[in-house]
Amino acid sequence: MPANPYNGFTDYGIGLGLRVPHYDHILSEKPTVDWFEIISETFMVDGGRPLEVLDRILAQYRVVQHGVSLYFGSADDPDRAHLKKLKALTKRTKTPWLSDHLCWGSVDGTYSHDLLPMPYTFAAAKRTAEKIRMVRDYLELPIAVENVSSYTEFHVSEMTEWEFLAEVVELADCGILLDVNNIYVSSKNHGFDPYDYVNNVPHHRVAQMHIAGHTKFEKYILDTHDHPVLDPVWKLYAHAIKLCGVTATLLEWDDKIPSFQEVHDEALKANQFITEAREAKIPAPKKTSRVRVR
Amino acid sequence: MAAKSKDSKAAVTKAPARVDSTRALAALQRAMWGLVSQPLTAANRMKPRTRDGRSTAAAAAEIAKPNDRLTSFERLEIYNRMYWFRVLDSLYEDCPGLRAVLGDAKFMRMAEAYLQKYPSRSFTLRNLPSRLEKFLREEPKWTRPHTALCLDLVRFEWAQVEVYDGGAKPLFRVEDLAGINPAKVRLALQPYLQLLQLDYPVDDFLIAIKKREALLRGDASNAPTRVRTSKASKVPLPRREKCAVAVHRMDGRIYFKRLEPAACKVLLAIRAGKPLAQALAAGLPRAKSKQLEWAGKVQSWFCTWMQLGWFCRRE
Ligand SMILES: [Fe+2]
Numbered sequence: 351m352p353a354n355p356y357n358g359f360t361d362y363g364i365g366l367g368l369r370v371p372h373y374d375h376i377l378s379e380k381p382t383v384d385w386f387e388i389i390s391e392t393f394m395v396d397g398g399r400p401l402e403v404l405d406r407i408l409a410q411y412r413v414v415q416h417g418v419s420l421y422f423g424s425a426d427d428p429d430r431a432h433l434k435k436l437k438a439l440t441k442r443t444k445t446p447w448l449s450d451h452l453c454w455g456s457v458d459g460t461y462s463h464d465l466l467p468m469p470y471t472f473a474a475a476k477r478t479a480e481k482i483r484m485v486r487d488y489l490e491l492p493i494a495v496e497n498v499s500s501y502t503e504f505h506v507s508e509m510t511e512w513e514f515l516a517e518v519v520e521l522a523d524c525g526i527l528l529d530v531n532n533i534y535v536s537s538k539n540h541g542f543d544p545y546d547y548v549n550n551v552p553h554h555r556v557a558q559m560h561i562a563g564h565t566k567f568e569k570y571i572l573d574t575h576d577h578p579v580l581d582p583v584w585k586l587y588a589h590a591i592k593l594c595g596v597t598a599t600l601l602e603w604d605d606k607i608p609s610f611q612e613v614h615d616e617a618l619k620a621n622q623f624i625t626e627a628r629e630a631k632i633p634a635p636k637k638t639s640r641v642r643v644r
Numbered sequence: 645m646a647a648k649s650k651d652s653k654a655a656v657t658k659a660p661a662r663v664d665s666t667r668a669l670a671a672l673q674r675a676m677w678g679l680v681s682q683p684l685t686a687a688n689r690m691k692p693r694t695r696d697g698r699s700t701a702a703a704a705a706e707i708a709k710p711n712d713r714l715t716s717f718e719r720l721e722i723y724n725r726m727y728w729f730r731v732l733d734s735l736y737e738d739c740p741g742l743r744a745v746l747g748d749a750k751f752m753r754m755a756e757a758y759l760q761k762y763p764s765r766s767f768t769l770r771n772l773p774s775r776l777e778k779f780l781r782e783e784p785k786w787t788r789p790h791t792a793l794c795l796d797l798v799r800f801e802w803a804q805v806e807v808y809d810g811g812a813k814p815l816f817r818v819e820d821l822a823g824i825n826p827a828k829v830r831l832a833l834q835p836y837l838q839l840l841q842l843d844y845p846v847d848d849f850l851i852a853i854k855k856r857e858a859l860l861r862g863d864a865s866n867a868p869t870r871v872r873t874s875k876a877s878k879v880p881l882p883r884r885e886k887c888a889v890a891v892h893r894m895d896g897r898i899y900f901k902r903l904e905p906a907a908c909k910v911l912l913a914i915r916a917g918k919p920l921a922q923a924l925a926a927g928l929p930r931a932k933s934k935q936l937e938w939a940g941k942v943q944s945w946f947c948t949w950m951q952l953g954w955f956c957r958r959e
Contacts, residue, residue, distance in 0.1 A: 391768050396811030397836060399896030419767035425670035432767050457670075457677040461764040463730055464723065466680075469672055471663040502719035503709040506663045506672065541711065569713040570722065 352595050352634075356492050356525020356557035358446030362412065362598035364617050364624075369603070373403050375610040383614065385412040387600045388443070391419055394435045401442075408443060414558070414598075415445040416527075419461070420485060422495060423454035423468045423478045433488050440489055447492040447557055449527040452478065452515060467500035470507040470514035479521030486524065494525035494557040499535035499564075499573035511536065512547045520639060525557030528594070530587045531573065531602075534580075535564050538571045548590050553635035556594040561587055561620065562602040576605035578616050588623040595634055596624050659706040676707050680723045681763065683756050688728075690721035731759050734769045738805065739776075740857065741797040741850045744879060745790050754786040770809070773802055793881065796842045800850065803838035803891045807898050810836030813956035820957065827921035831914050832958040838891040839903070839911050844882045847889045847900040852879040892952060901952075907945050911954075 353359040365385040368376075375381070386407060393404050407413060417436070420428070440448060453465040468474055486493045497515055509517070519526055528551065537544035561584075563577025579587075579601070591597060601617035659675035660668040679700060682691055694700050701717045708716040735755045736743065743751045761783075762775040777798045780787055787794035812834055821829060856879055888908035890901045903911070909927035918926065928938050949955060 394768065395770075395809035398807075398809035398812075398893060400809050402896050425666050425673055429767070454673055457673050459765055460677070460681075461767060462677065462680065462727055463734075463764060463769055464680075464727055466673075466676070466723065469663045469669070471669075473664045473666065474669050477666045477669055501722040502707075502716075503711075504663075504672070504707065505709055506660070539711075569718075572722075 352597065354525070354554065354557060356447060356494055356555055357598060358492050360446045360598070362414070362558075364620050365414065365598065365600040366614060366617055367416075367600065367602055367604065368407060368413075369607055371607050372610040372613070377403070377406055379610075380410060381610065381614065383411060385414060385598070387414050387416045390415045390417040390436060390439055390448075393443075394432075394439055404442070413443045413445060414600075415440060415443055415448045416496075416600075417448065417450035418465065419455065419463075420450040421453065421455040422450065422481045422485070423452060423466075423474065424456045424481075425454070425477065426456055426459065428481055428484055428488075429459075433485065437489050440491055445491065447494055447525065448489060449494040449496055449525075449558060451498050452495040452518060453498045465498045467498060467502060467504075468514065469504040470509045470511060472508060472517065475514055475517040475521060478518050479524075482518070482522035482524050486522075492525060492557065493522070494527040495519060495522075496527035496529050496560065497532050497536075498529070499532040499539075499571075501539055501570055501572075503540055510542070510547075511540075512550045516550070516552055519552065519555050524555070526551060526555045527558045527560060528556050528590060528597075529560035529562070530590055531560065531562040531564055531579065531583050534583050534586055535571045535573045544586055545589065548586060548593065552638050553594040554637050556590075556597055558598045558600065559587065559590060559594075560600055560602055561617075574605060575602045579619070584619070584623065587620065588626065591623060591627045592630060592632055593635060595632065596627050599624075659703075672707070675703070676720065676723075679703060679707070679720050680727050682724065683760060684725065684728050688725060690717060690724045728756075731764065731769070731772065732756070734772050735759070735776075738773050739798070739801050740853050741801055741846060742794055744849075744853050745794055745797065745881060746787065750786075754780075757783070757786065770805060773798070773805065777802065790881065792884075793844045793846070796840075796844045796846045797850075799840060800842070800846045800889075800891070803840060804898055807836050807838055807891045807893050810834075812836055813959075815953050816950075816955035816957050818950075828919050830917060830919050830958060831923075831955050833911065833915050834892075834954055834956050836893060837954050839908055839915065840889050840891065841905075841908060841912075842887050842889060843884055845885050845887050846882060847887075847902070849879065849882045851900075890954075892954065894952070904941075904945075910942075910945070911949075 353361045363384040365387050366383055368386040368388045388404070393400050395401065451465050453468060455462045455464055455466050468478070482493055482495065495518065497511065515526065533544045533547045537547065561579050562575045563579055565572050565574040565577065599620050601613065603613045607613065657671060657674040657678055660671045663669050663672050679694065682695065685691055690700060692700055694703055704716040704720045708719045710716045710719070732752060732755055746754060758776060758779045762779055764772055777795060780795055780798055784791045816831060888903040888905050890903055892899055892901060906927040910923050913923035913926035924942065
């Protein structure tokens with residue numbers, strides 16, 4: 351959804367992920383880009399080139415922080431030292447909102463550096479929401495949680511992934527970073543209809559969207575972020591913005607990264623769907639609250 | 645951070661039948677992590693047996709639902725492979741020198757043993773090699789017969805990580821000396837600056853390896869492949885030769901600078917918080933007759949170090 355409490359009432363357009371191979375191009379050519387998404391962890395350092403580049407980017411562009419290691423879904427408590435570093439970075443970037451994933455990835459203080467899928471249970475949702483609230487209260491920023499792509503499901507799950515997402519964001523009263531590609535990837539891996547997912551998330555909470563490319567293997571699809579966006583993902587995206595309203599959108603391209611221009615051109619393809627959605631003059635999504643299946 | 649559970653070191657925790665509490669959530673995560681973090685087989689597949697001898701397929705079946713294409717084992721195997729590929733790739737990138745000495749196959753076996761003993765305890769992969777020196781000191785079998793060389797390389801490669809994004813403080817200026825007795829002044833070094841006393845000239849070795857890797861990739865060279873291959877032949881291992889090197893940075897780039905042994909001692913004493921007069925005494929000969937000869941030298945060292953911005957204000 352456009353400006354809402356979960357993206358700090360901003361109305362950002364199409365953004366790009368800030369990646370090392372593009373640093374020189376961006377700093378020398380200063381291309382017009384609506385906003386950049388940075389991976390927080392890359393800049394949670396004490397100095398050196400990462401912060402020098404960041405400061406130069408911040409002087410010219412709007413930046414939103416996206417993280418990969420808060421692990422809202424890990425049973426462990428949040429790490430205070432980590433949060434302190436993260437907060438210092440948010441002061442530097444003035445990010446209007448902050449996103450990280452609806453997943454787990456650390457166990458008893460050991461890190462997997464992966465985004466591992468959640469068991470979809472009420473107790474897991476409660477714990478996850480509690481941690482999101484802790485982080486939000488500490489950082490004093492709106493939080494959006496991103497659905498991940500996954501390759502397994504759990505016997506213990508008590509609901510669908512989208513019901514779990516809705517349960518978490520309502521308990522935490524936070525936003526959603528809707529990754530349309532991840533929904534598509536998981537739908538193929540787990541055999542659900544991706545439109546059921548998009549239709550059933552609380553649309554008024556969508557703070558931002560992700561689009562990306564993926565890779566098909568014989569028995570599953572892997573979320574590789576190393577391709578242009580595939581057609582079914584664009585279609586799902588078009589459907590999502592009709593339901594959620596035109597929302598800050600970011601193209602993720604993290605591997606086999608082509609030239610800056612190529613990545614930017616791919617991202618700007620979203621404009622076609624944004625124009626259609628604007629022309630359709632769809633009213634803003636209503637606040638919904640989930641009927642508990644409990 | 646949650647207290648380290650007693651059974652986190654235990655082979656594989658059993659998965660709970662329900663996740664109806666945070667404790668059960670933790671148990672499920674430990675059970676899955678137990679399988680995902682197990683080393684792969686030589687063919688990069690998930691091991692058929694867990695550390696405690698159980699069938700991995702049975703353990704996986706308690707956690708993951710199969711689907712019409714993949715078994716529970718195969719579904720968790722995707723994560724098992726992704727975990728090891730990610731951490732091993734990261735360490736591989738961080739240690740070109742160590743790799744060159746050990747060879748890729750031996751390096752990978754060592755890396756796997758290291759990551760089992762010291763899995764990541766940091767939110768960032770940057771810190772993955774932080775305990776590698778400790779590990780290699782504890783288990784020299786991985787680096788024999790080149791243990792001393794490998795230890796120098798590991799320290800040097802870690803120093804580069806620290807220099808790349810270490811903190812910098814406001815520069816110390818000559819004006820800051822106003823009104824203080826110069827002999828009693830305590831200077832401070834930039835936190836990012838790394839000072840290494842080495843048994844092997846690994847700085848030159850690493851530069852040679854970098855050049856070789858660039859040649860192999862074909863960077864900055866139009867030479868035909870055959871010429872490239874011959875030029876890129878294996879870099880000979882360095883001979884034992886004590887040296888001191890500062891690893892530092894300028895404009896975001898990392899540089900190595902050889903230091904005279906005495907200069908390195910002075911800098912290390914400054915870093916240890918010694919007042920200037922004592923720091924100089926730590927590095928210079930005591931004999932009065934030599935002092936004049938050294939005065940010029942010391943002056944030029946300090947001049948260079950100031951120019952490189954190595955001194956910062958004390959807090
Ligand atoms: Fe994403």
